[in-house]
Amino acid sequence: MRMRALILSSLLASGAAVAKEEGVPTGKLPADVAPLHYALHLTVDPRRDRFDGEARIRVRLAKASDHVWLHAQQMNIRAARVTDAAGATSDAQAVAHADGGVLEVRFAHRLAAQEVELAFDYDAPFNGQLEGVYKVKVGDDAYAVTQMEPVSARLAFPGFDEPRFKVPFDLALTVPVQDVAVANTRPLREEKSADAKWKTIAYATTPPLPTYLVAFAVGPWDVAEAAPIPPNAVRKSALPLRAIGPRGSKDKLAWALEVAPAIVKFYEDYTAQPYPFDKLDLLGAPDFSAGAMENAGLIIYRDAYLLTDAHSAADHYRSVFNIEAHEIAHQWYGDLVTVPWWDDIWLNEAYATWGQAKATSALRPEYHADLESLEARLYAMANDSLLSTRKIRQPILGRGDIETAFDSITYQKGAAVLAMFERWVGEDTFRKGMREYLASHAFGSGSSDDLIASLTQASGKGDAFAKGMRSFLDQPGVPLVRSELACNAGKATLKLAQSRYLPYGVLSKDAPRWGVPVCARFGRGGGSDAQCFLLERPEQQFDVAGSCPDWYLPNADARGYYRFDLAADDLGRLGAAAAKLSAPEQLVYADAVDSGFRRGSVSAGALLDAMPPLAGADMPQVATALLGRYEWIREHLADAATRPALDAWVTRLYAPRLVRLGWRRKDGEPGTDTAMRTRIAEFLAMVVRDPATRAELAKQGRAALALDGGGKPDLTRADADLLVTALKVTVQDGGEPAFDAAQGAFEADRDTTERYALLGALGATRDPALGARARDYGLSAAVQIGEMGRLYEAQADEPENRAALWQWLTQHFAAYRKRLPPFAQAWLPKTFSPGRCSVADADEMSAFLAPRAKDLIGGDRGLGQALEGIRQCGALREHVDRKALAEWVAAHAVK
Ligand SMILES: [Zn+2]
Structure with missing residues (x-):
C-alpha cells in the first residue's frame, strides 16, 4: 500500500514527464550505469511482519546523468541519497515505476560521469508467496528464508537485478540474539546490542555475484557441522561444510552431509576448478517454492529434499542425492560462471542436470542415473512435441518468459543436447572444451555462444559442430x-x-x-x-x-x-x-513403439503386444515403460466391455512379479527390486484398482493411521516405499474415519515428507463430500503454500473427482491463484488437465481460463500448452480403431 502512495505522489510531481521521455526500462536496464559493489545491512526478526534495510551501492555512471534506473519492488523507501566521487552527499528522490519493480533514483542535479554511491533506507514486508525474503511459521517457531531467482532480489533490497551484473556483496544481518543466521559467506564479526536483545553479524565479502544468488536465513535452526572437506590437487584449503534444518531436525541432516564431500571432489576433478566459495552450507527450509536453489555457498532446499532418516523411502535417498548433486554442480555452472541474461538460463540448468547425472553415475552406479535421465528426457520430448513448446534458447520478452524458462525443455532437453554432442566428440574432448569455457569466464559471465565457441574449438569438427548444436538450441521440436x-x-x-x-x-x-x-x-x-x-x-x-x-x-x-x-x-x-x-x-525401443502409437502409425494391439517382452526386464524403468500408454488406452479407448478384460490381462502380466517381490523392502535388497515393487504396486492399486493389491496396501495404511487400534498414528508402520500409495488406498476405501485420521496425523506431523504423503491421501479421496472438504482444506492455513500442490494433483488423478474439482476451481480461482508462487502459476492449467481429451474439454477449460491467464505469470504459455495437449489427446482418441482393440482384447482374454 505504501508503494502505491509513493507512485502516485511522484507522478504528480514530474515522474510522468521523465517516463515519457525515456521510457521505463521494464526489460534490460540501460547499459550506461553499472553497479560495482553492494553493502547491505538488514534487520530481520521473523516474528515481525516487516524487515528493515540499509543498502549502499557503488555505481559507475558511464555518462553524465540526473537519474539512474534500477530495481526495487513492494518496498517502502524512507530515504535515498547519492554521494559523488568528491564525497558530497545529497538527497535523491526514489520513484517506483511499473508493477515489475523498476525504480528511478532522481538526483537533485545532473552528475558528470564518475563513480557514485547510492544509499537507501527502507522497510519491506516478508513476502507471502515464497519469494524475496519470506517467512515460514512452524508451530511457535518463525523462520526467515530467501529465494531471489529469477527476479525477486528486488523484493529484498534495491539493486540492479539482472544476472549480467556480477559484483561483490558485503552483507550484515541484525537478528534476535537467540536466532541462528546464515548467509553466502562465513561470518567475520558478531556484536551484541546494548540491551542484549539483538546481534549484528558481518559476513565476509563475497566473490562477484549476481543479485539472484544472494541468500540468507534467520531462525531457530539446527546446525550440523561436518569435518571440513580436505584440500586436494585442485583446491588448496579445507572447505567448511554444514547442514542446517528446522529445530529438531539435526539427526536427519547426517546423510546429506556424508555424501557432499565426494560430490564436491567429483566436480573439482572434472572442471579442474576449485569449489568457488569459502564454505558450503546445505539448508533445508520448512517451506520453499522450488526443489532447491543454488545460492553461492548456501544451497537452500525444501527440507523434505535434504532430510533423511531410517524410515525414508529408497527413492527418497536417491532424490536427495540427485538434488544435492544438481545444486552443487551449479556452484560451478551458474555461480562461478553466470549467464548474462535469462535467454541463456538453459546453460545453468542443462549443465547442472547433465553434470548431476555424471556425478551420480560415477559415485552411485546403483542409482542407474542413465535410465533416470532418459525417462526425464522422454518426458521432455512429450512437451517438445507440442507446437506451443519453447525453444531451449527462447527470446525473453517479459516476466512470463523468465518464469516459464524453468521447464523440462531447459533442464532435460538442454542436458540431453549436451550429452548427445558429448557422445559424438568423446568425453575427453568435451571435457577439454568445458574446462576451457569455465577457466576463461570464471567469476564472470558466459553465454551460449561462448560455450559453443569453446566446445567447437576442442571438438576439432569445425563449423559442423557449432551449427549442429545451435540447431537444437534455436528451434523447437524433436x-x-x-x-x-x-x-x-x-x-x-x-x-x-x-x-x-x-x-x-x-x-x-x-x-x-x-x-x-x-x-x-x-x-x-x-x-x-x-x-x-x-x-x-x-x-x-x-x-x-x-x-x-x-x-x-x-x-x-x-x-x-x-x-x-x-x-x-x-x-x-x-x-x-x-x-x-x-x-x-x-527404453528407446519402447519409446519408438509408443511414439509410433502417438503418431497413429502403431496400432493399440501392436503396442499391447510390445508389453509382455518388456514386463520381465530387470530394470524397473524398462519393465514399466509402456504402462503410461496402457493407462491411456484403458481410460480413453476401452469401454465397460473391454476394460475388465484388459485389466485382467495386465494384472496377470505384473501381479505375480509383485507377489514374488513381497510387500516390504527386505534388508539389503537391490534398489531395482524396491523401485520395481513401488512402481508395480502403484500401477495395480491406483490405475487397475486390483482388489488383492489394494487389500495388502490397506493393511499397511490402516496400521499407519492406527484405524484398528494401536494408539497414535505412526507412518513408519507402513513400508516406506509403499507409504504414499498405501495411504491413498486407505483413505479411498476407509471413508470418513480414515480421512479424519489422515487429517489429524497431518496436523500433528512436522516431517515434510510424511506431510506430503498424507496430503496426497486426503486429495485422493473419491467420496464427494470428503472431496469437497479436501479442496477447501488445501487453501487453509494448515496447508503450507509449497505443499498444497500435492493435494490438488492427487484430486485430479482420480477420474471421479475431476468434474467437482473443476467446478471448485471456477469458484475459488482467486484464492487458489493467490497462494501460487510465481514459479508455479504458468502450470496451473496443467494441474487441471488430467482426463481431458477432446475439443469440448479444451473449449471448456479455455472459456474459463483464457480471460484469467494474464493474471498468472506465464499463464498464456501454460494454458496454450495444456489446451494443445488436450486437443492432441482428442485427435488420437478419434483416430484409434476401437473395433480392432476390441478384437485384440477378445483374442487375449484371460481364461
Ligand atoms: Zn538447477
Whole structure:
C-alpha cells in the first residue's frame, strides 16, 4: 500500500514527464550505469511482519546523468541519497515505476560521469508467496528464508537485478540474539546490542555475484557441522561444510552431509576448478517454492529434499542425492560462471542436470542415473512435441518468459543436447572444451555462444559442430529420423531423412533442419558395434562399415535427442533382438513403439503386444515403460466391455512379479527390486484398482493411521516405499474415519515428507463430500503454500473427482491463484488437465481460463500448452480403431 502512495505522489510531481521521455526500462536496464559493489545491512526478526534495510551501492555512471534506473519492488523507501566521487552527499528522490519493480533514483542535479554511491533506507514486508525474503511459521517457531531467482532480489533490497551484473556483496544481518543466521559467506564479526536483545553479524565479502544468488536465513535452526572437506590437487584449503534444518531436525541432516564431500571432489576433478566459495552450507527450509536453489555457498532446499532418516523411502535417498548433486554442480555452472541474461538460463540448468547425472553415475552406479535421465528426457520430448513448446534458447520478452524458462525443455532437453554432442566428440574432448569455457569466464559471465565457441574449438569438427548444436538450441521440436537400411552384395547403406516429430493430427508448415549426430548400433550374430553419422541435410545416404547387419537400432547408447521411424520389419527385428540391447536402448525401443502409437502409425494391439517382452526386464524403468500408454488406452479407448478384460490381462502380466517381490523392502535388497515393487504396486492399486493389491496396501495404511487400534498414528508402520500409495488406498476405501485420521496425523506431523504423503491421501479421496472438504482444506492455513500442490494433483488423478474439482476451481480461482508462487502459476492449467481429451474439454477449460491467464505469470504459455495437449489427446482418441482393440482384447482374454 505504501508503494502505491509513493507512485502516485511522484507522478504528480514530474515522474510522468521523465517516463515519457525515456521510457521505463521494464526489460534490460540501460547499459550506461553499472553497479560495482553492494553493502547491505538488514534487520530481520521473523516474528515481525516487516524487515528493515540499509543498502549502499557503488555505481559507475558511464555518462553524465540526473537519474539512474534500477530495481526495487513492494518496498517502502524512507530515504535515498547519492554521494559523488568528491564525497558530497545529497538527497535523491526514489520513484517506483511499473508493477515489475523498476525504480528511478532522481538526483537533485545532473552528475558528470564518475563513480557514485547510492544509499537507501527502507522497510519491506516478508513476502507471502515464497519469494524475496519470506517467512515460514512452524508451530511457535518463525523462520526467515530467501529465494531471489529469477527476479525477486528486488523484493529484498534495491539493486540492479539482472544476472549480467556480477559484483561483490558485503552483507550484515541484525537478528534476535537467540536466532541462528546464515548467509553466502562465513561470518567475520558478531556484536551484541546494548540491551542484549539483538546481534549484528558481518559476513565476509563475497566473490562477484549476481543479485539472484544472494541468500540468507534467520531462525531457530539446527546446525550440523561436518569435518571440513580436505584440500586436494585442485583446491588448496579445507572447505567448511554444514547442514542446517528446522529445530529438531539435526539427526536427519547426517546423510546429506556424508555424501557432499565426494560430490564436491567429483566436480573439482572434472572442471579442474576449485569449489568457488569459502564454505558450503546445505539448508533445508520448512517451506520453499522450488526443489532447491543454488545460492553461492548456501544451497537452500525444501527440507523434505535434504532430510533423511531410517524410515525414508529408497527413492527418497536417491532424490536427495540427485538434488544435492544438481545444486552443487551449479556452484560451478551458474555461480562461478553466470549467464548474462535469462535467454541463456538453459546453460545453468542443462549443465547442472547433465553434470548431476555424471556425478551420480560415477559415485552411485546403483542409482542407474542413465535410465533416470532418459525417462526425464522422454518426458521432455512429450512437451517438445507440442507446437506451443519453447525453444531451449527462447527470446525473453517479459516476466512470463523468465518464469516459464524453468521447464523440462531447459533442464532435460538442454542436458540431453549436451550429452548427445558429448557422445559424438568423446568425453575427453568435451571435457577439454568445458574446462576451457569455465577457466576463461570464471567469476564472470558466459553465454551460449561462448560455450559453443569453446566446445567447437576442442571438438576439432569445425563449423559442423557449432551449427549442429545451435540447431537444437534455436528451434523447437524433436527431430524424427526416418531410417532405411539397404543391403546389396553384402554391403549395407543407411538412408536417413529428418523431419519434425509430430503426434497424430498435428500439422506444421515449418520444415526445420537439424544437424543431428545419429549413432546407430548394428547387430551381427552375437555381437554389435556402433557407428555415428552427421545428418545435416533433409535426406542423406551413408555407407555402413562391415557386413549387412541382422538388426539395427538408430540410437546407440540411447544418447540421441531424436526419435526414429523404422520400417515395420526392421522394428520387428529390433523388438526380437531387444534382449541384446542395453537397458537404456531397450527404453528407446519402447519409446519408438509408443511414439509410433502417438503418431497413429502403431496400432493399440501392436503396442499391447510390445508389453509382455518388456514386463520381465530387470530394470524397473524398462519393465514399466509402456504402462503410461496402457493407462491411456484403458481410460480413453476401452469401454465397460473391454476394460475388465484388459485389466485382467495386465494384472496377470505384473501381479505375480509383485507377489514374488513381497510387500516390504527386505534388508539389503537391490534398489531395482524396491523401485520395481513401488512402481508395480502403484500401477495395480491406483490405475487397475486390483482388489488383492489394494487389500495388502490397506493393511499397511490402516496400521499407519492406527484405524484398528494401536494408539497414535505412526507412518513408519507402513513400508516406506509403499507409504504414499498405501495411504491413498486407505483413505479411498476407509471413508470418513480414515480421512479424519489422515487429517489429524497431518496436523500433528512436522516431517515434510510424511506431510506430503498424507496430503496426497486426503486429495485422493473419491467420496464427494470428503472431496469437497479436501479442496477447501488445501487453501487453509494448515496447508503450507509449497505443499498444497500435492493435494490438488492427487484430486485430479482420480477420474471421479475431476468434474467437482473443476467446478471448485471456477469458484475459488482467486484464492487458489493467490497462494501460487510465481514459479508455479504458468502450470496451473496443467494441474487441471488430467482426463481431458477432446475439443469440448479444451473449449471448456479455455472459456474459463483464457480471460484469467494474464493474471498468472506465464499463464498464456501454460494454458496454450495444456489446451494443445488436450486437443492432441482428442485427435488420437478419434483416430484409434476401437473395433480392432476390441478384437485384440477378445483374442487375449484371460481364461
Ligand atoms: Zn538447477
